[in-house]
Every structure is written in structure tokens, then in C-alpha cells.
Amino acid sequence: MDSNLVLIVITSYFLLLFLISWFTSRKLTADTFFTGDRQSPWFLVAFGMIGASLSGVTFISVPGEVGNSNFYYFQLVLGYTVGYTVIAKLLLPLYYRLNLVSIYAYLESRFGFWSYKTGAFFFILSRTLGSSIRVFLVAGVMQLILFDQWGIPFWVSVLITVVLIWLYTFRGGIKTVVWTDTLQTLFMLLAVVVSIVLVAKELGLTGLGDLMLTVSEQPYARIFDWDWKSETNFFKQFFSGAFIVIVMTGLDQDMMQKNLTCRNLKDAQKNMFWFTNILVVVNLIFLALGVLLYMYAEANQISLPERTDDLYPLLATSYFSTFVGLVFVLGITAAAYSSADSTLTALTTSFCYDFLEIDKKYDRQKASGMRKKVHLGFTLLMFLVILGFRWINDQSVINAVFTIAGYTYGPLLGLYSFGLFTTKQVRDRWVPVLAVLAPLISYLLSLQSEAWFGGYKFGFELLILNGMLMFAGLWLVSRSNQ
Structure with a gap:
């Protein structure tokens, strides 16, 4: 692929982002960076959240993973619908009723200082690791091409x-992110649709009906796995999907900050409903693309790469037309930035409100200056973490870090569940200890599960176990609410 063309496309893309940034930053208030002035149209937030939810890793991994686990990933997606319903009906009303900017402030009002700081710390740790890895993986593709x-x-x-x-x-914050996420989602979906159209044409498929029938007849299109020992068992995947969404969207400042920019609770719930339906369809499209990519490789006798993650980038940049290759580059760039920009804004918001308490301790001018310093600081931190992954340069270590980032949501699940479904108070000073012990015990159980539980392998449901351990620990250190 011509590197000059790629450079022109990426440069044009960023000029468009800067144009949006200028447009959204013209009329700023002290709260614009953090709340978007709570004026975001719900349909804009719903569409933009698609890109933020998928990220660059999903963009290149889900189609390739079809070769390993068929459509089993869709079982997880079906569970998402339950999780998003819980968010819309339970968590969003709570956040709007308390008029929160940082969602972790709920933990202070419910339990106390240490619970509050523990929740915010685990979010910052998880998001810093997770988002840096996502940018690192996509940066590797961009470096290559x-x-x-x-x-x-x-x-x-x-x-x-x-x-x-x-x-x-740095100026518009979440207000800018809501609009740029919409653009990035559009480019990401455009790349997938263009790829599907091209491959379908190459394979001689005519019309949507013929395409859907061909995909459904492939062995790869198997959706349900009923083997209870398997990591991809339906019930494991379905319930894990529900809890993954609850913690990685409903208990995540990054994702919830976008929802809290809507004008009111009704708009936020409407956004969540439509976002859920669109996300299910989009994931099905990604999986269908995966089937077509494997069919294309087989029809053209193309050797499959060792890593399934490399299949889509390989075909798009080396075998498809220049136009499709450029659209792919645009899509993967959009996927990477839709995750990174909102994460940077959310990290800044959480640190400013949860640790610096700039809304209480600083006047507006000093708060603005401090917010800019924190924003720059997290930018530097993300840069250093990405370079750290490059220095490690070990895929197994990177996967382990991704796993660790996932473990950090278990304590949040336990804290919020205990707060919402019991009336007990906890001995607040013990919460940080429990938040460390729950993931460690979960990790130990996952290592020994086959030996201890008759060949049972933990999959994504380990998150549920993590949350249950945290819940049990809180119960042990609790006392009746007087």
C-alpha cells in the first residue's frame, strides 16, 4: 500500500477531528470538560458509544477469532442486552438522582472515604492499563503499514x-469526545461494510439474502456451545456478558461520563436502549465479516497468519484493493482513537474529582489550570505505559496485563452490589484490603480450577466470582445500618 496515500488519509482524518474540536470548544463553561454542559443529544451519544465499546482490539480481533471459536462470541453479546437493561433501569437513575460527575462519589456517600478512593483507584489502574494496551496493539499495525x-x-x-x-x-473534553466518537464510529463501520461488500463480490455472492444464507451455512457460524466444561459454554458466556457490561460500562467512568452528558435521565435511558440494539447488530456484522475473510483466504489459497488477529489487517492491506486498504486504515485509526480520547478525558475527570476534589478545594481559575496539568500528566503516563509494553514485547505478558485489568473490575462489582442490595454499613478501612484479596483469590482459583473442580475451566465468569468474593468480604466486615 502506498504510504503517501495512507499519510494523506490519516492527516485528513485528524484535520477533521481538529475541526470538530474547534467547533465544540467555542462556548465553554467551567464544567464543559467534565459534563459537556449536559446538552448532548441522546442519539449522538448512542451512536458514538458503539466505537468506544468496540475499540481497535475488537475491530481486528473479532473477525479473526471466528476461526478459533466460531460465533461463540455472540453468546457474550446476547448477555450484553441484560447488562445494559440493568444499567438503564438501576444505575442511571442512581447517577442522575445524585447529580454525579464522577460515579465513584456514590461510594463515599454509601460507605466512606476509603471505599470511595478504592473504587476510583481501581478504575484508574484498569483503564490506564487496558487503554494503553489497546493503543499499543493498534499502534503496532500502524507502525507496520x-x-x-x-x-x-x-x-x-x-x-x-x-x-x-x-x-x-484538552479544551472541550467530554463534549468534544461525544462528537468525535460519532465520527470514529462511522468510519469504523464504513470499513467493515466496504470489506464485506468487496469480499462478497469476489466470492460471487449476489444480494443480502445470498450473503446471509452463505454465512449461516458455514461451520464457523455455529453460535451455541452447550459443553459445561468449555470456556465458551453458553451459560458462562451469557451471564458473563451481562456482568461484563455492568462493570465495564455501568461502573466505568469512561462509558458513564458520556451517558451523563445527556439532558436528562429519560434521554440517557433512550440512548442506552438504542445503543444496545445497534451494538448487537454491529457485532453480528463483525462476525459475518470473519466468516467471509476465511472463505476469501481459502478461495484464493492464501496462507493464514499464525495469529488470528493478523488476518483482517493482512488481507485488507496486502490483498484487497487500494481503496479498501485505505478505508481499513481509516477504520482502525478511528477504532484506536475512539477508545483513547474518551479514556484520557475520563481519567482526568476521575483524578480531578475523586482525588484532587477540585470542585471543593479550588476556585474556577485554579481548577481549570489544575485540570489541564492532570490531563497532560495522564497523556504522558499513557505514552510511558505504551512504551513499556513495547519494551516487554512479549504477547503472553501483554495478555496477562489485559487479564489483570479485567480483574480490577471485580471489587467494583462487589462494592456497588453491596451498596445497592443491602442496607448494611461496612468497616470502611478494610475495603482496600478486601479489594486486593478478592482478585488474588480469584486468580488462584482460576489456576487450580481443573484440578479442584473436575476439569472445570473458568472463562469470563471469573469476573462474577471476583465480585462475589468482594461482596462476601464486605459482609464479613459489615455492621447493621443504624
Whole structure:
């Protein structure tokens, strides 16, 4: 692929982002960065959240994973619908009733200081690791198809990446992110649809009906796995999907901050309903693309890469037309930035409100200056963490870090469940200890599960176990609410 064309496309894309940033930053108030002035149209938030939910990892991983686990991933997606219903009916009313900016402030009012700081800390830890890995993985693809050809070292390309994110978010914050996420989602979906149309044409498929029938007849299109020992068993996947959504959306400042920019609770719930339906369809489209990619590779006798994650990038940049390759580059760039920009804004919001308490301790001018310093600080931190992953350069270690990031949501699940479904108070000083013990015990059980539980393998449901352990620990250190 011509690197000059790629550079022109990416440059044009960022010029468009900066145009949106300028447009959304013209009329700012002290709260615009954190709340978007609570004026975001619900349909805009719903569409933009698609890109933020999928991220660059999903963009390149889900189609390739079809070769390993068929459509079993869709069982997880079906569970999402339950999780999003819980968020819309239980969590959003709570956040709007308390008029929260940082959702972790609920923990202080319910339990106390240490519970509050523990929840916010685990979010910051998890999001810093998770989002940095996502940017790192996508940056590797961009390095291969563009920056290597220009002789630009990896650290320079990553520095350019994080600086660009900082530049178009440091003024408008979440208000800018809501609009840029919409654009990024559009480009991501455009890349997938264009790829499907091209592959379908190459395979001689005519019309949507013929395409759907062909995909459904492939062995890859098997959705349900009823083997109870399997990591992809339906019940494990379905219930895990529900809880994953509750913690990684409903208890995540990054995702909830977008919802809290809606004008009122009714709009936020409407946004969640439509977002859920669109997300189910979009994931099905990604899986269908995966089937078509494997069919295309087989029909053209293309050797499959060792890592399934490399299948889509390989075909898009080396075998498809230049146009499709450029659209793919645009899509993967959008996928990477839709996750990184909102994460940077959410990390800044959480640290400013949950640790610096700028709404209580600073006047508006000093608060604005402090917010800019924190925003710049997290930009630098993300840059250093990404370089750290590059230095490690070990896929197994990176996967382990991703797993660790997932473990950190278990304590949040236990804390919020205990707060919402019991009336007990806890001995607040014990909460940080419990938040460390629950993931450690979960990890130990996952290592020994086959030996201790008759060959049973934990999958995503380990998150549920983690939350239950945290809940049990809180019960042990609780006392009746007087």
C-alpha cells in the first residue's frame, strides 16, 4: 500500500477531528470538560458509544477469532442486552438522582472515604492499563503499514499519537469526545461494510439474502456451545456478558461520563436502549465479516497468519484493493482513537474529582489550570505505559496485563452490589484490603480450577466470582445500618 496515500488519509482524518474540536470548544463553561454542559443529544451519544465499546482490539480481533471459536462470541453479546437493561433501569437513575460527575462519589456517600478512593483507584489502574494496551496493539499495525516505511521509530509515532489526542481534547473534553466518537464510529463501520461488500463480490455472492444464507451455512457460524466444561459454554458466556457490561460500562467512568452528558435521565435511558440494539447488530456484522475473510483466504489459497488477529489487517492491506486498504486504515485509526480520547478525558475527570476534589478545594481559575496539568500528566503516563509494553514485547505478558485489568473490575462489582442490595454499613478501612484479596483469590482459583473442580475451566465468569468474593468480604466486615 502506498504510504503517501495512507499519510494523506490519516492527516485528513485528524484535520477533521481538529475541526470538530474547534467547533465544540467555542462556548465553554467551567464544567464543559467534565459534563459537556449536559446538552448532548441522546442519539449522538448512542451512536458514538458503539466505537468506544468496540475499540481497535475488537475491530481486528473479532473477525479473526471466528476461526478459533466460531460465533461463540455472540453468546457474550446476547448477555450484553441484560447488562445494559440493568444499567438503564438501576444505575442511571442512581447517577442522575445524585447529580454525579464522577460515579465513584456514590461510594463515599454509601460507605466512606476509603471505599470511595478504592473504587476510583481501581478504575484508574484498569483503564490506564487496558487503554494503553489497546493503543499499543493498534499502534503496532500502524507502525507496520506506515511509519516503518518512513523510517519513523515506534516511540516517535506513539508520541505523535498521544499528543494529537491531547490537542483535540484538552479544551472541550467530554463534549468534544461525544462528537468525535460519532465520527470514529462511522468510519469504523464504513470499513467493515466496504470489506464485506468487496469480499462478497469476489466470492460471487449476489444480494443480502445470498450473503446471509452463505454465512449461516458455514461451520464457523455455529453460535451455541452447550459443553459445561468449555470456556465458551453458553451459560458462562451469557451471564458473563451481562456482568461484563455492568462493570465495564455501568461502573466505568469512561462509558458513564458520556451517558451523563445527556439532558436528562429519560434521554440517557433512550440512548442506552438504542445503543444496545445497534451494538448487537454491529457485532453480528463483525462476525459475518470473519466468516467471509476465511472463505476469501481459502478461495484464493492464501496462507493464514499464525495469529488470528493478523488476518483482517493482512488481507485488507496486502490483498484487497487500494481503496479498501485505505478505508481499513481509516477504520482502525478511528477504532484506536475512539477508545483513547474518551479514556484520557475520563481519567482526568476521575483524578480531578475523586482525588484532587477540585470542585471543593479550588476556585474556577485554579481548577481549570489544575485540570489541564492532570490531563497532560495522564497523556504522558499513557505514552510511558505504551512504551513499556513495547519494551516487554512479549504477547503472553501483554495478555496477562489485559487479564489483570479485567480483574480490577471485580471489587467494583462487589462494592456497588453491596451498596445497592443491602442496607448494611461496612468497616470502611478494610475495603482496600478486601479489594486486593478478592482478585488474588480469584486468580488462584482460576489456576487450580481443573484440578479442584473436575476439569472445570473458568472463562469470563471469573469476573462474577471476583465480585462475589468482594461482596462476601464486605459482609464479613459489615455492621447493621443504624
